[in-house]
Amino acid sequence: xxxxxxLDSLVRARYGDSLVIAEWHPYAHDGFxxxxxxxxxxxxxxxxxxxxxxxxxxxxxxxxxxxxxxYYATFEAAIRTVKSTAAYVALTVTGEAxxxxxxxxxxxxxxxxxxxxSPTLYCVLTEDSLLDPxxxxxxxxxxxxxxxxxxxxxxxxxxxxxLDTVLTFVATGQRLDKLGAAVFVExxxxxxxxxxxxxxxxxxxxxxxxx
Numbered sequence: 001x002x003x004x005x006x007l008d009s010l011v012r013a014r015y016g017d018s019l020v021i022a023e024w025h026p027y028a029h030d031g032f033x034x035x036x037x038x039x040x041x042x043x044x045x046x047x048x049x050x051x052x053x054x055x056x057x058x059x060x061x062x063x064x065x066x067x068x069x070x071y072y073a074t075f076e077a078a079i080r081t082v083k084s085t086a087a088y089v090a091l092t093v094t095g096e097a098x099x100x101x102x103x104x105x106x107x108x109x110x111x112x113x114x115x116x117x118s119p120t121l122y123c124v125l126t127e128d129s130l131l132d133p134x135x136x137x138x139x140x141x142x143x144x145x146x147x148x149x150x151x152x153x154x155x156x157x158x159x160x161x162x163l164d165t166v167l168t169f170v171a172t173g174q175r176l177d178k179l180g181a182a183v184f185v186e187x188x189x190x191x192x193x194x195x196x197x198x199x200x201x202x203x204x205x206x207x208x209x210x211x
Contacts, residue, residue, distance in 0.1 A: 003052035006071035089198035118189035
């Protein structure tokens with residue numbers, strides 16, 4: 001909870017939507033785990049499966065300070081280091097939803113692809129203001145992979161190519177004012193480092209009339 005609050009503070013104070021956060025709950029006994037298989041997938045990113053933990057760009061684990069008051073400074077220093085690395089992928093996303101369907105428009109352009117990598121586009125629908133049994137409030141909690149947990153392979157794109165696609169989800173019964181999305185391109189080649197090459201976020205969906 002304190003680690004999540006430190007990240008939320010960094011978003012508000014310094015990074016805005018340039019910092020994409022998904023606050024995974026990877027254990028099967030956790031009520032915010034979106035499904036049991038999620039435990040296995042997220043575990044690939046965590047060399048130390050304890051909670052809380054922080055992995056930047058999908059692979060770089062940050063050593064958690066023993067004193068929670070140091071979370072903010074430690075996270076900020078690690079984020080600055082990661083953001084200094086050049087990105088070779090351009091990614092923009094927008095989201096809209098009505099009472100029936102939500103739509104995430106994705107535009108992706110590749111500048112270069114590292115030999116042996118397997119860039120894959122993932123989209124995770126997230127939800128804010130979820131309460132645990134003790135009244136703890138959580139934000140950016142993953143609720144659903146779009147279109148599915150396997151993502152969309154984009155390794156066939158070459159420099160100058162652009163992929164434009166729209167991902168949809170069922171909006172009926174959803175708290176639309178609490179939904180967002182984390183979209184990212186990851187090297188899913190199966191190596192130890194599942195490096196995120198670029199990411200983008202939707203903080204809130206634009207609400208529209210039913211089409």
